Amino acid sequence: MPEVMFAGPDGRLEGRYHHSSEPNAPLALVLHPHPLHGGTMNNRITYAMYRSFEKMGFSVMRYNSRGVGRSQGRYDGGIGEISDAAAALDWMQAVNPNAGALWIAGYSFGAFVGMQLLMRRPEVTGWISVAPPAAHYDFGFLAPCPCGGLMIAGGKDDLAPEPAIHKLVDKLNTQKNVQVDYRIFPEADHIFAKQADQVVDALEDHVSTVMARRSLALAAD
Known part of the structure; x- marks a missing residue:
């Protein structure tokens, strides 16, 4: 897990990057929770997803947004953090053209940041959203959502209540050519303290299924 430092819009950003040994390997960018509430790239769920993509043969990065760890800059209410994510993606794409x-x-x-980035980067082919804060942020910008993905909710999550996430999923699933794989872990709260393995299993199941389906479609063409 080599440490990398790359240029962000508000100073240098700190990340950890794994480069796959596979030629033309797929890429994955993993984004951490809220920086004002202790969110860093070393968060347990963030790290688990990073390792999961690594195991599946991806080139993958996790990074600290502005003002977190050794990343320069200051928290910017989400707007600057979206630009940080775009800078991380730019760096990965430059290394993996x-x-x-x-x-x-x-x-x-x-x-939330990841779904904002999704709308700005048409080359994104899939997404994973764990406990998206649908009750606190307006996800109406996902109109239309460019592709389907995996959404995970905790049944005992008070910070990202399952009913609000369910409502978002239902709205996305009405869109043309969009299918959200929605999974609820009934005993999970917002920390997913005992469900990290379940998150990883769901991620690997979803990603492998989508990638296999895409490979079959390309072969058919």
């Missing part, structure tokens, strides 16, 4: 696919995975606040 022929990547076969691109996934974004975010947890909590990171899920």
Whole structure:
């Protein structure tokens, strides 16, 4: 897990990057929870998703947004953090110009930032959103959502209540060519303290299914 420092819009940003040994490997960018509530790239769920993509053969990065860890700058209410995510993606794409696919995975606040980035980068082919804060942020910008993905909610989550996430999923699933794989872990709260393995299993199941389906479609063409 080599440490990397790359240029962000408000100073240098700190990340951890794994480069796949596979030629033209797919890319994954993993985004951490809210920086004002202790969210960093070393968050347990963020780290688990990072390792999961690594295990599946991806080139993958997790990074600290502005003002977190050794990353320069100051928290910017989400707007600057979206620009940080775009800078991280730019860095990965420069290192991997022929990547076969691109996934974004975010947890909590990171899920909100990731979905904002999704709308700005048409090359994204899949996404993972764990406990997106649908009751606190307006996700109406996902209209239309460019592709389907995996959304995970905790049944005992008070910070990202499942009913609000369910409502968002239902809205996305009405859109043409969008299918959200929605999974609820009934005993999970916002920390997912005992559900990290379940998150990883769901991620690997969803990503492998989508990638296999895409490979079959390309072969058919």
